[in-house]
Amino acid sequence: MWRRRTSSPFQLSEHVVVLTGAGISAESGLSTFRDAGGLWEQVDLEDVATPEGWERNPELVRDFYNQRRQQVLAARPNAGHEALVTLENRCQVSVVTQNVDDLHERAGSSHVLHLHGTIMEARSVVDPDEKMPLGEQDLTQNLTCSGGHPMRPNVVWFGEPVPAMERAVELVSRADHLLVVGSSLNVYPAASLVQFVEPGVPISVVDPDARMNLPGARVIRKAASKGVPEWVNGFRAAFSI
Incomplete structure (x- = not known):
């Protein structure tokens, strides 16, 4: 399911975009x-x-x-957040989150876009x-x-525009791999982001209760703390990184 592009011995030039929802933070007690x-x-x-x-x-x-x-x-970041940081050390990772917490940043992720703002500001x-x-x-x-x-x-409250949406669409449209974690993809406009993935780009979903209809997507029916490290380990093994 993986697509290889040119890479260096130190960092793979793949761009992984991760869409995260409340499910990834729930295991941290939120x-x-x-x-x-x-x-x-x-x-x-x-x-x-x-x-x-x-x-x-x-x-x-x-x-x-x-x-x-x-x-x-x-709350504290869990193994799902931390696995994304491990991945960032090997390739380009952009996190687009629906969550208003700062657990991704506290785990060490460098490129986090908050669709719905942040409770810390x-x-x-x-x-x-x-x-x-x-x-x-x-x-x-x-x-x-x-x-x-x-x-x-x-x-961002109900009835208000989502200022970060344009940037999120740009990121998703440039993804080489899309990973959806802990999101039902039922809330718009965030749910529409998957429509901007380029044809042929692999999509994976980590969610124990995944119900979304994404033809061809790989689904890992596990909680984020188990499923994200599993996905990251498989990705690293596929690219020998």
Whole structure:
């Protein structure tokens, strides 16, 4: 299933694009949103994940994301995240994630594109380009941008455009291998990314409950911590890297 291009003794010139969803972070202890027992069963998304919810009750929204950030800070990257870092040491790897956590970066991945933003940052309510890292700091009403306006979570809410989509399409269209990990590919526009893979490019899916219809795709029905290292080991063996 692999396609070989020219390579050096040190790094293969293949470009692997990895699409990751909530499944890869679930094994690190972070709740998914849509699965049984997920966050959307615990809170009303209209209250905490829409511009209207922010307008109605910004304090509720801040509290929700502050709690989520503390959960992210307490979590640790798992073997799935780490296997992608190992792969990056051998070839070009671009991670396009639907997740708002920073586990890929903390594992050591260098090229991570967050489709839905990141919970680890705040941004101005009037200038989306003015952002502020939060770290362990809570987002409060006293945190303002350079213009004195409130800061909101730097995440894409329902009903908002996905600014990183254009860059994600570009990455996927240049992939030599596409690996989908822990994503149902049911959420748009992220789900449409597979349509931009060039004909003949191998597609693999790592998900114990994979249900998406991707003709010709290789499916590893295992959790990310087992399935991603398995895929990476197979890739390295195929290219002797």
